[in-house]
Amino acid sequence: MQTLTFKRGVHPPDGKALTKDVPIKVILPKENSELFFPMSQHIGAPAQPIVQVGDYVKVGQKIAEAGGFVSSPIFASVSGEVVAVNRPVLVPSGTMSPAIVIKNDGLMAESETMVARDYTQMTNEEILAAVKEGGVVGMGGAGFPTQVKLAPPPGTKIDYILVNAAECEPFLTCDYRLMLEETDKLVEGLKIVLKLHPEAKGVIGIEDNKPEAIEKLTKACEGIENITVQPLKAKFPQGSEKHLIKAITGREVLSGALPATAGCIVDNVDTIIGIYNAVALGRPVMRKVMTVTGGAPANPGNYQIRVGMTYADLLEQIGGFKVEPAKMIAGGPMMGIAMYTTEVATTKTSSAFLCFTPEEAKIPEESNCIRCGKCVEHCPMGLMPIVLNGFAIRGDGEGFVKNHGLDCIACGSCSYICPAKRQLAQSIKSTIAIERGKMAKK
Amino acid sequence: MDNKNITISATPHIRSGESIQSIMRDVIIALLPATVMGIVYFGIPALTLIAISIATAVISEALYQKATKQKVTITDLSAVVTGLLLAMNLPASAPWWVPVVGSAFAIVVAKQLFGGLGQNFVNPALAGRAFLMASYPSIMADFGATVPADAVSTATPLALLKAGNTADLPSLTDALIGNIGGTLGETCAIALILGGIYLIWKQVISWRMPVTYIAVVFVLSALIGRNGVRMPVYELLIGGLMLGAFFMATDYATSPLTPCGQFIYAAGCGILTVLIRTFGGYPEGVSYSILIMNLCVPLIERYTKPTIFGALPKEKKEAKKA
Incomplete structure (x- = not known):
């Protein structure tokens, strides 16, 4: 199939070799550690706590309700006691957000509310409700509540459901590993979204620097009439929503407009898997796969963490640093946010933790613009x-x-x-x- | 973990390996074939002029920056490029002080007085050349004594064409390899083309300006001709066209930033070059046409802003009209 792309953009060195062949490893929060659940992990109104200090909560139990139409509920990712409900904590964006704090008892006792269902027997309303009650948000980084995206205003015709599997940020390999290791969940998740929009075509857009993922997904989608895998040229920012739409459909989302106006819904790989987990398995968003990479960490790799555990906890369990880092970035090197501490909670939108050595972190000196254009x-x-x-x-x-x-x-x-x-x-x-x-x- | 040596900065956290210095180094590499050919054809005097010109450019930049208490930026190699380009625009017979005056003028007046690197509104090397042409016309037009020893004629092909003397013109092959009269860096068209291709390959310059410039000169020369003689291919290989199209017109500071503007600017250079060559008082029009177009750059840029991604239909129409 022809490799598509958009106009302009850049080709930074991809740095993915460090972690692309490292299988996802599950890291559970330490026993007795505190996990932080900020009420703002998504775009929109903050969630509202529905637990109190002293309550015992189980894995998958809802601890905060959506605070409005554009909002998303939050779920406990461990079992244990609620020790605070409105403690201000630092979030990766650098701001403070009130958070529910849970002390992990290490038992991982699961809530009875999580039951698997046959999504093919569910109505669209039931599916949308399950997505919302699963706390699914755009996990590529934006954190837009997914149920809102999946139900565009009446009268909007959706022609394409695009899976953003570009992963154009250098160094990041979490989506890539998910494509390889949770292929079926991804395809099933896309089928669920296509059930909501039966006339739309499902397209999984993957950059051509991930040939194994393209191959594996193409095979998995064989025989499915309304899903195709589309190779894209590896170029930054191919994973930008508007540019993904342009590359795959040729449509241009107008300035200030939303993708739905161009007949498209775009969801990230992990979001689609989140939809599958929420709808088919009844499991809300509690875990994230994060790429820990760069020159500083002792063991760069892809780790499945529990949302709410701190970066410090994760680091400690994977061997810490081999070189004192000079820069720590929540996210990728192009758009991630530099942090000054690892005592920060991971959230639904955490995808990477990039730690640079002093050499990698050097900031070149600014000079006169030479108008090179x-x-x-x-x-x-x-x-x-x-x-x-x-x-x-x-x-x-x-x-x-x-x-x-x-x-x-x-x-x-x-x-x-x-x-x-x-x-x-x-x-x-x-x-x-x-x-x-x-x-x-x- | 709190780390006192942690860097906090805005995105992006990685930068491309390209720097001003690496760009200037590429320009110098691209000029090397033509420089070597100039020395081969014109001998030691050419080498001396090049050395003096570069040295003056670098020293005057350093002195000016020291005197005005600025950071000395000669390591970015931009002064070396200016000095080299100016030397390539001199006849090999020029006395030693000519590149001193020219380079100092180029660096101090054309570049530094307007704010230094990237701020000049005309190409410094061409401004230096124009200054020398105006001040010492006889020296700057004296190619007689220095044509390569075995060249066919003592006059430059440009002058011959101007005079309508097609009988004494050197062959096309001689024009291609540079066995003709001219300034010390402009004669070997093939070396300049090689250098230009290198710059395009290294993405230092885009193909838009040189290709448009050369194509316009070709088409207009084929249509208009001089004294009834139409030799479009020949017109491309002689004079300063290749040097101008690849190395002078493409100067970042003095050419448009916008891709569409680059086409217009280069087409303007081509039209003016042919007009000056055909109807003007000078046999050659490359430097003046580039200098004139340099002055039009702000205006061109204003009307050639790229259409933004997702432009509303109304804006698209307006952008097209402009």
């Missing part, structure tokens, strides 16, 4: 980062907005490619935050 040539959104950088430096918000600054998807391709090592993405992102703040005030 590479940022313009590579910006996947067709923006002119050099011009936006100018507006940002001068504090000219009006010019910034007029030149489509708010359309930036913060992929960082401009900063990556810049030979003068200018902090283009940084200046553009901060100006977006300032301008959005101004708009919200109005």
